[in-house]
Amino acid sequence: MRLPRPQGRWWRRRTIAVSVFAAAAYAIEISLLAPDLSSVVLAGMPVALLGLIVVAVRTGRHPQAALVGTALSLAATALIHSTILQRTFGAVELLLLLVLVVGAARHGPRRWATAVTFAAAVAAAVLLLRSVAMWWNTPELGLLLILTTVAALFLGLHLREEDLRRAAAAEQVRRAERLDLAGDLHDHVAHYVTAMVVQAQAGHEIVTGDPATGRRLFANIESIGQEGLAAMSRMVGLLREGTAAGEARTVPRGLTAVQELAARNSATGPRTSVDVRPGVDPENWSTELSRSVHRLVQEGLTNVRKHAQQATSVRVVIDAEGDHVVVRVRDDGTKSGRARFRPSGFGLIGLEERVSMLGGTLSSAARPEGGWELRATLPLTSEAVR
Numbered sequence: 001m002r003l004p005r006p007q008g009r010w011w012r013r014r015t016i017a018v019s020v021f022a023a024a025a026y027a028i029e030i031s032l033l034a035p036d037l038s039s040v041v042l043a044g045m046p047v048a049l050l051g052l053i054v055v056a057v058r059t060g061r062h063p064q065a066a067l068v069g070t071a072l073s074l075a076a077t078a079l080i081h082s083t084i085l086q087r088t089f090g091a092v093e094l095l096l097l098l099v100l101v102v103g104a105a106r107h108g109p110r111r112w113a114t115a116v117t118f119a120a121a122v123a124a125a126v127l128l129l130r131s132v133a134m135w136w137n138t139p140e141l142g143l144l145l146i147l148t149t150v151a152a153l154f155l156g157l158h159l160r161e162e163d164l165r166r167a168a169a170a171e172q173v174r175r176a177e178r179l180d181l182a183g184d185l186h187d188h189v190a191h192y193v194t195a196m197v198v199q200a201q202a203g204h205e206i207v208t209g210d211p212a213t214g215r216r217l218f219a220n221i222e223s224i225g226q227e228g229l230a231a232m233s234r235m236v237g238l239l240r241e242g243t244a245a246g247e248a249r250t251v252p253r254g255l256t257a258v259q260e261l262a263a264r265n266s267a268t269g270p271r272t273s274v275d276v277r278p279g280v281d282p283e284n285w286s287t288e289l290s291r292s293v294h295r296l297v298q299e300g301l302t303n304v305r306k307h308a309q310q311a312t313s314v315r316v317v318i319d320a321e322g323d324h325v326v327v328r329v330r331d332d333g334t335k336s337g338r339a340r341f342r343p344s345g346f347g348l349i350g351l352e353e354r355v356s357m358l359g360g361t362l363s364s365a366a367r368p369e370g371g372w373e374l375r376a377t378l379p380l381t382s383e384a385v386r
Contacts, residue, residue, distance in 0.1 A: 105156025106163065220268050255282050255318070258297050262316060265301045270331065272301065272314040279320035284380070292354055292378060293318070293327055299351055300329025300374040308333025308372060323381070324360070329374040330367065351376070 255276060262272040282290065297316055304314050311333030319326045348364060355362040360378040367373050 099152075102152050102156040102159070105153050106159045255293075257294050258316065258318070261294075261297055261301060262314075265305075265314065269301075269305055270308075270311045270314050272316065274316045275318070277317070277319040280318055280325065281320075285325075286381075288358065289325065289378060289380070292358060292360075292376075293325065295354065296327045296351060296374070296376050297329060299348070303372075303374065304329070304331045304333065310334045311371070321377070323379060325378045325380060327374075327376045327378070330371055332371040334370065 255274070259274055262274045265272040282293075285293070300316070301314065304311055308331045311331040313332050315328075315330045317326075317328040317330070319328075348362075352362050355376050355378065358378055360376060362374075362376045364372070364374045
């Protein structure tokens, strides 16, 4: 969703130019209608109009002040025309007043924007009706002005509601993006850091008795740390370049990344295998589906490292059931071994939100024959929009 673009310098320069032109045209009109007026009046009225237009331009910051200024200008103009020119004329001010009614109702505080705009508009209409009677200055005109003002008021309130809806939608999009980035950050950091911590713990126990294995473990820790730094760099690139640009580089496609996760996990932890059942066609997966499958396997393997201390094997099963993809991550750990790390719950919460957004289901439970299973069912096609 695109947010409204603020007015730039070009718009300000254009507004000033239009204001000066309007003031000059108004001065010429007054000089033609009343050639006997003094130079003070001729010079003062265009300047007053110019100030009025400038006030109208700044309605986004002070709509009520602009509205009051316009009403005062309208009263002064009506007074001058009725005493000096012996006629009532305020079409320009009335037009600007209606514009400011819309602005005040749209941007003003909810407590008194409606009351102020309606009262000012009615006062302006009554003021015109109390001026010198002309052939067009009738009660019907006053009623028309009031109805027009009410229409402007409702237009401003409608625009106000639209602004609120857009702001709420933009906030919802920002919140979804923050949650998505938080989930990605947790997946990357938890996966790599967990592997490093597990191997460091094992290294303390075997480094003295088996130096060769200890050196291999610490080499693995170094390699995993470098991979974690690379993943963090990709996340920073995602934040700098935007979601679309970063996603093209960071989202794994197909099952290659899943095989790499399994191989890395086997090298530093329980033996891990990937079983891809017939009917699974990752080439037809969407970007979001590929990413979700990768995140599911990554979180499942991370949880095995964290909580299944006694696990000796992990099996990743990817199956096709109708128009759904089923992902299972199973381990053979024992219940007594699930206390290596204090559970945070962030990973499963993020996975559940991602799977739910795609229209799938997620479950995590102990298996009757022992071990733990993380299971997710994802539709092949989804209307969810990130």
